[in-house]
Amino acid sequence: MNREEKEEEEEEEIVCLDESFFINDNYQLTTFTFGSQVIELLCLHSSSTDFDLTGQLVWPGAMLLNDYLAKNAEMLRGCSIIELGSGVGVTGILCSRFCRQLLLTDHNDEVLKILKKNIELCVSSENPNCCAELAAENQTSDLLVNMYEYYGWFLIEAKQSSIPFLFDTVDHLLHVRGGQCKFILAYISRAKTMDSLIMKQAAEHGMRMVEVTGTRSVVANLEGVIFEVTLQ
Numbered sequence: 001m002n003r004e005e006k007e008e009e010e011e012e013e014i015v016c017l018d019e020s021f022f023i024n025d026n027y028q029l030t031t032f033t034f035g036s037q038v039i040e041l042l043c044l045h046s047s048s049t050d051f052d053l054t055g056q057l058v059w060p061g062a063m064l065l066n067d068y069l070a071k072n073a074e075m076l077r078g079c080s081i082i083e084l085g086s087g088v089g090v091t092g093i094l095c096s097r098f099c100r101q102l103l104l105t106d107h108n109d110e111v112l113k114i115l116k117k118n119i120e121l122c123v124s125s126e127n128p129n130c131c132a133e134l135a136a137e138n139q140t141s142d143l144l145v146n147m148y149e150y151y152g153w154f155l156i157e158a159k160q161s162s163i164p165f166l167f168d169t170v171d172h173l174l175h176v177r178g179g180q181c182k183f184i185l186a187y188i189s190r191a192k193t194m195d196s197l198i199m200k201q202a203a204e205h206g207m208r209m210v211e212v213t214g215t216r217s218v219v220a221n222l223e224g225v226i227f228e229v230t231l232q
Contacts, residue, residue, distance in 0.1 A: 055087030065186035
């Protein structure tokens with residue numbers, strides 16, 4: 001076999017896998033309790049892939065934030081809220097118990113399917129707890145451009161690779177809304193590199209991070225804490 005024939009054979013052995021190969025839709029109806037609020041929704045309990053389907057799980061950061069919001073629900077009453085990166089919707093659905101209007105979004109079509117199913121569970125005739133206006137949309141660039149005008153609260157879910165984008169977005173919101181806007185960060189410490197990245201981004205954007213007293217806790221064997229972040 002000459003060199004050209006060998007290279008052709010190697011090229012033929014390459015197999016390209018589409019998104020469907022990675023998808024696990026074996027969702028389980030799961031109950032979550034935050035204070036006096038009980039939520040049932042469909043989600044995965046574990047993930048076998050790092051493909052862009054992390055939104056199928058309920059992550060420790062969402063559990064930490066939801067505990068804080070359930071204890072401070074008055075801040076949500078009467079508000080219009082948009083959530084970016086909603087995943088299965090556990091935080092947005094909790095907020096729907098208190099706010100006036102809520103739009104949940106995600107950029108992944110597969111995650112958006114389960115998000116819409118969970119909204120259907122939330123707004124069923126047997127569940128009187130949901131607010132009147134609750135919807136889900138694809139997280140498009142046009143939506144992001146126009147969101148500042150229509151919504152008073154912004155819930156943003158972010159993983160490590162999205163931390164710079166998170167702080168860029170929050171920096172814009174804080175400057176647009178001035179003193180009327182507060183950044184509440186539910187942070188789960190996974191690695192010292194991420195701890196350093198959070199502090200670095202806050203410093204570069206001229207932000208001051210203050211730990212909220214009494215919020216430090218352990219979630220899924222990881223240490224978490226709530227910060228209130230403001231412009232210096």
